[in-house]
Amino acid sequence: MKKAPFLGSGVAIVTPMNTDGSVNFDMLGQLIEFQLENGTDAIVACGTTGESATLSHEEHCQVLEYVIKKVNHRVPVIAGTGSNDTAYAVELAIEAKRYGADAQLSVTPYYNKSSQAGLIRHFTHIADQTDLPMILYNVPSRTGCNILPATYLELSKHPNIVATKEANGDISSVAQTAALCGDNLHIYSGNDDQTLPMLSLGGKGIISVMANICPNVMHEICKTFFEGKMEESRALSLKYLDLMNTLFVDVNPIPVKEAVCLLGYESGKCRMPLIDMNETNREKLISVMKKHGLI
Numbered sequence: 001m002k003k004a005p006f007l008g009s010g011v012a013i014v015t016p017m018n019t020d021g022s023v024n025f026d027m028l029g030q031l032i033e034f035q036l037e038n039g040t041d042a043i044v045a046c047g048t049t050g051e052s053a054t055l056s057h058e059e060h061c062q063v064l065e066y067v068i069k070k071v072n073h074r075v076p077v078i079a080g081t082g083s084n085d086t087a088y089a090v091e092l093a094i095e096a097k098r099y100g101a102d103a104q105l106s107v108t109p110y111y112n113k114s115s116q117a118g119l120i121r122h123f124t125h126i127a128d129q130t131d132l133p134m135i136l137y138n139v140p141s142r143t144g145c146n147i148l149p150a151t152y153l154e155l156s157k158h159p160n161i162v163a164t165k166e167a168n169g170d171i172s173s174v175a176q177t178a179a180l181c182g183d184n185l186h187i188y189s190g191n192d193d194q195t196l197p198m199l200s201l202g203g204k205g206i207i208s209v210m211a212n213i214c215p216n217v218m219h220e221i222c223k224t225f226f227e228g229k230m231e232e233s234r235a236l237s238l239k240y241l242d243l244m245n246t247l248f249v250d251v252n253p254i255p256v257k258e259a260v261c262l263l264g265y266e267s268g269k270c271r272m273p274l275i276d277m278n279e280t281n282r283e284k285l286i287s288v289m290k291k292h293g294l295i
Contacts, residue, residue, distance in 0.1 A: 001183040002162045004204045005103040005133055006076045007226065008041030009218035010188070011211035012049035014257050015063060017268030023059055024268060025066055031212075031265055032070050039219035040211055043071055044105055046080035048142065049209055049253040054271040060092065065099045078207075082107030082137060086122050090129045103133040105165060105207070110143035116151045127160040134160050135207075139167040139190060149176040156185035165190040165207045171197050178202050192218070192244040196237045199225045209252060210244050213259045213294060246288045250277045255285055262286065262295050 013035065016027035035043060045067040046052040046060055055063065064079050071077050079096035081104040083089040093104050106126060108114070114122060127134050136155065140146035146168055147155075155161050166174050167190025178187060178201045188207050189198035195206040199222065211218040217240055225233040247255045253270060254277050260267045262285070269276065277285070289295045 002159075002186065003133075004186040005078060005135060005163060006042035006205065008205045008222040009039075009211050009215065010042030010044050010076075010078060010205065010207045011035050011040050011215055011218075012044045012047045012207050012209055013067075014212055014253055014260055014267055015046070015050040015055065016260075016265070017271065019268065021268075021271060023055075023063060025062075027265060027267055028063070028066065029070055031260070031267070032067065034265065035211070035215050036071070036074055038215040040075060040215040041205065041219060041222070042076045042078060042102075043067060044078045044080065044207055047105055047137075047207070048080075048107070048139070049212070049256065050080060051253065051271055051274075052080050052082075061095050061099075064096055064101065068099045068101055076102035078103045078105050078135060080105050080107075081126075084109035084112045086125055089122075089126050093126055093130045093132055093134075097130050097132040101132060103135055103162070104130075105135045105137050107137040107139065108143050108145040108147060110145065113144050116148055119145070119147060119151055120154050123155055123161060124158055127158045131160055133162045135188065136161065136164040137167070137190065138164060141167070141169070149173060149180050152177045152185055153180045156181040162186060163188060163204070166198070167191050169194070171201075174198065175201055192247070193237075193241055195221055196225065196233060199233070209247055209256050210240070212256050213263055213289075214240065214243070214292075240292065243288050243292055246285055249281045249284060255281070258282060259285060259289060259294075262289060 016024040079101035081092035163186035
């Protein structure tokens with residue numbers, strides 16, 4: 001049985017920006033401490049929510065190195081290393097290993113729309129180049145590329161491919177993957193609103209957007225489930241379902257970054273081409289956050 005990189009809620013942490021658009025490392029440090037003080041079980045840096053697509057190579061490496069040093073082994077750190085360029089994904093994975101990351105998160109190649117055979121070759125090549133445990137990331141709504149259960153089965157045979165962040169929205173497909181792969185591939189939900197169904201299929205937790213503003217809630221949803229307190233976990237999931245949904249009224253991470261700012265952590269704007277949410281959606285976000293006592 002492969003070791004799961006973490007159990008519970010891992011935050012897909014935002015990357016705060018200064019007014020000039022540069023990375024705000026001081027605020028990133030504050031956000032990390034906020035997460036650790038409120039029960040987060042892991043920190044995922046430079047993922048989709050961390051705006052990795054608009055970070056330069058230098059910035060990407062600087063953020064990874066900063067987060068790993070700041071966390072200092074208090075919880076696992078998972079480094080976003082995915083790319084639609086296999087060679088560049090290898091380069092990022094090697095850098096993440098050198099900085100001391102506990103695992104890497106590697107998204108399916110986007111735009112290229114690789115075949116299933118291509119996905120097997122892509123991820124296998126990366127996994128062959130470093131022993132840093134790999135979490136695959138399947139989010140076809142963003143990439144146009146979907147990992148099928150049979151492909152997961154082949155990938156799960158590699159000793160360094162240990163888990164997947166599954167955000168295809170298809171619970172039946174996830175069930176098939178779990179049945180095929182068993183303990184050779186741990187499953188994390190990639191959608192906050194599907195955390196509980198994923199856990200019920202043997203999932204090990206969530207890589208969460210909502211944990212940016214409610215790390216304790218996402219931690220408790222997982223913790224209570226693992227303790228056998230199913231009703232508590234279900235009640236929490238349903239209580240916060242409206243907030244989970246509201247954080248996606250616009251393209252991620254636009255709403256969650258606004259929500260982080262509303263909490264008092266001035267994290268700046270998203271980098272273009274992402275722009276500010278409209279006032280109607282902003283008011284909706286404010287209303288739901290007030291309802292839950294966050295602001």
